[in-house]
Amino acid sequence: MADSSFLQSLELSGLRAYLQPKTFDFSKKRCLAIFAPNGSGKSSVIDALEFMFSEDSTLERLGLRTINNQAGPVALAHNLAEEAKIAAAVTIGVVSGKHATSGSRSAIGAKRPMPAVATTVNACFAVPPIIRGHALRTFVEIHTPEQRYTDVANWLQLGPLVEVQKNIRALRTQVKAASEDGTALQRVDTQLAREVAQVVKAWDSAAILAYANMSVLAPLDASLVLAALTAGDPAYLELEARAKAEENKIGLAGLRQIRNAAAALWAELTDAESGETVASGAIPTFDGAVGVLSAAIAEEAEERGKAASTVFQALWKAAEPLFAEGAPAPAVCPVCETPVAETAAGSAEAIRGHIANHLEELADYADAKKALDAAKTAATKAHTQLVAALPGLIGLLGEDEAELKADLIAYQAGIAGWPQAGVPASADIVAAIAKLLAALDQTIVDIESNKATTPISRPRRRSIGCWSYRESGTSPCGRELSWGNSLMP
Numbered sequence: 468m469a470d471s472s473f474l475q476s477l478e479l480s481g482l483r484a485y486l487q488p489k490t491f492d493f494s495k496k497r498c499l500a501i502f503a504p505n506g507s508g509k510s511s512v513i514d515a516l517e518f519m520f521s522e523d524s525t526l527e528r529l530g531l532r533t534i535n536n537q538a539g540p541v542a543l544a545h546n547l548a549e550e551a552k553i554a555a556a557v558t559i560g561v562v563s564g565k566h567a568t569s570g571s572r573s574a575i576g577a578k579r580p581m582p583a584v585a586t587t588v589n590a591c592f593a594v595p596p597i598i599r600g601h602a603l604r605t606f607v608e609i610h611t612p613e614q615r616y617t618d619v620a621n622w623l624q625l626g627p628l629v630e631v632q633k634n635i636r637a638l639r640t641q642v643k644a645a646s647e648d649g650t651a652l653q654r655v656d657t658q659l660a661r662e663v664a665q666v667v668k669a670w671d672s673a674a675i676l677a678y679a680n681m682s683v684l685a686p687l688d689a690s691l692v693l694a695a696l697t698a699g700d701p702a703y704l705e706l707e708a709r710a711k712a713e714e715n716k717i718g719l720a721g722l723r724q725i726r727n728a729a730a731a732l733w734a735e736l737t738d739a740e741s742g743e744t745v746a747s748g749a750i751p752t753f754d755g756a757v758g759v760l761s762a763a764i765a766e767e768a769e770e771r772g773k774a775a776s777t778v779f780q781a782l783w784k785a786a787e788p789l790f791a792e793g794a795p796a797p798a799v800c801p802v803c804e805t806p807v808a809e810t811a812a813g814s815a816e817a818i819r820g821h822i823a824n825h826l827e828e829l830a831d832y833a834d835a836k837k838a839l840d841a842a843k844t845a846a847t848k849a850h851t852q853l854v855a856a857l858p859g860l861i862g863l864l865g866e867d868e869a870e871l872k873a874d875l876i877a878y879q880a881g882i883a884g885w886p887q888a889g890v891p892a893s894a895d896i897v898a899a900i901a902k903l904l905a906a907l908d909q910t911i912v913d914i915e916s917n918k919a920t921t922p923i924s925r926p927r928r929r930s931i932g933c934w935s936y937r938e939s940g941t942s943p944c945g946r947e948l949s950w951g952n953s954l955m956p
Contacts, residue, residue, distance in 0.1 A: 470564035472588055473497070481548030481555035482518075482574050483511035488553075494562075515557045517597045518543060519572055520589045524579035528599065543574040561588060593623065672696055719914050721863075726907045728860040732853075733900045749853040750893050750900075753882075756842070756849040757890050763835070763842035770832040846886075853882055860900075871899045 475494045479485040485508060491498075501509050517526055525531060525540045533539035544555035555574035560567065561584050570582025581589070606615060613632075620628045676696055684691045684702075693702045733748040799806050810818070857879045864872040874896060881891030 472561050472563040472591065474559060475562050475567065476558075476560035476569075477512070477515060478558040479511065479515050480558075481545045481551070481553040482543060482557060483514050483545065484508035485511055486545045486547055486551060486553060513597060514543075518574065519557050519559055519581075519585050520592075520596060522581075524572070524581070528601075540574075540579075548575075559584065719911065722907055722911055722914075725860070725863045726904060726911070728856075728863055729900050729904055729907070731856045732860060733897050734904065735901070746897075749849070749856040750897060753846070753849040753853045754890070754893055756846040757885075760839075760842040760846045763839040767832075767835040767839040770835040850882070850885060854879075857882070868903065871903060874899060 473493075476490060476492050478488060478490040480488040484506075491512070501512060503509055514526055518524065521527075523531055525543065529538045529540070529542050531539065533541060545553070548555045556571050557574065558569060558571040559582075560569040562568075568584045570584035572582055572585065573579055606618065610618065616632060617629050620626055676693055679696075680692050684693065691702050691705060694700055697703070731748060733746065733750045735744050736747050737744050857875060861872055861875050861879065864875075878891055878893070878896050881888070
């Protein structure tokens with residue numbers, strides 16, 4: 468077995484990013500990775516290795532000519548190599564067993580022969596020593612899994628594995644087809660039926676009809692009697708209608724969900740202490756918040772008119788101690804130097820009363836402004852809650868509540884326009900929701916009382932010859948019946 472060859476050294480001189488000679492020594496530590504900041508020459512090291520083992524004495528990414536936006540061989544040498552009189556070349560040192568050899572390849576001139584040591588090493592490559600990013604992108608993004616498998620097998624000289632893979636896929640297809648073949652199962656079923664002697668040898672319509680009426684329909688509803696085993700029989704049509712009604716029927720959980728969605732918009736609650744009935748929900752909360760907001764706006768406007776001179780609040784605050792009761796009254800106004808006796812008030816006592824009145828009016832306005840801000844916040848919050856609650860009920864209403872659903876949608880559009888537009892009237896919506904809640908509560912009570920007095924069995928299936936039906940509970944009115952899709956053979 469031939470000795471393994473190891474790269475001992477790599478010297479770059481006037482090549483790519485390396486103008487001055489640079490030697491990389493791999494004799495003490497084998498290199499597993501090259502890392503450095505951008506622009507430090509990492510790519511130039513890889514370029515030097517590719518150039519050394521290239522049959523065409525250039526790089527694949529530079530091309531063989533200087534056209535078509537490719538740099539060609541002239542881009543290998545450093546731009547200043549000729550000026551600095553440095554020969555552009557790559558030198559490698561290789562050790563094989565106990566023998567060390569080296570070789571150099573010039574990066575300038577017309578002839579750039581590959582040194583003997585590079586030729587020897589190049590002949591040992593089973594896989595290209597350098598695979599650049601664009602080749603990997605093609606391998607990953609363009610090739611199919613089968614093509615990638617073939618490429619790797621060819622790189623590793625394992626071409627026969629491709630044929631093995633094809634055989635495995637063919638075998639898998641055959642196994643899948645065999646597993647889906649029901650011939651053997653049908654043969655077993657036929658043999659089993661022959662052994663147990665349960666094959667229907669003759670169809671007796673009268674016996675089937677009698678069995679269906681007496682054993683199946685009579686325990687459920689004695690008024691239902693099949694006259695014939697046909698889809699047009701009146702009893703069969705009644706059964707079909709009941710089945711469709713049952714499928715469209717909303718269960719107890721669905722009724723409670725609709726009720727909760729409606730109660731979130733409007734509901735009446737009785738106060739345990741006072742016994743008074745109070746409306747709750749998103750609609751009365753929003754209407755109440757809008758009413759409070761309207762009153763707060765009016766109050767703030769009125770107080771603002773009384774305290775129109777709020778800009779002088781700081782001045783009045785500063786003047787209050789000067790004219791306080793018991794303090795020595797100034798002879799002249801501290802602002803305009805007008806004698807106090809000649810002012811509009813005429814005396815220090817009158818000025819003191821004037822200041823007190825204005826400060827009181829300012830305090831009233833501050834309270835009104837604070838109340839207005841709180842009312843705006845409460846109304847905005849109530850509006851957000853109402854907008855979020857409306858779709859919950861609209862989405863649950865069915866065809867039977869189409870009118871209420873349309874009214875809710877129109878009300879929703881009006882609410883969405885607030886505060887730019889006025890608040891839509893809610894009286895009709897509230898009345899419709901109250902009517903819906905009353906109907907839902909009564910239905911829920913009826914269902915719960917029926918469950919408490921009528922035993923409901925779990926769904927079970929019966930088979931009669933080649934046809935079957937399903938039943939899931941009995942009740943005097945038959946409303947809790949759950950039938951199968953077909954009773955006809």
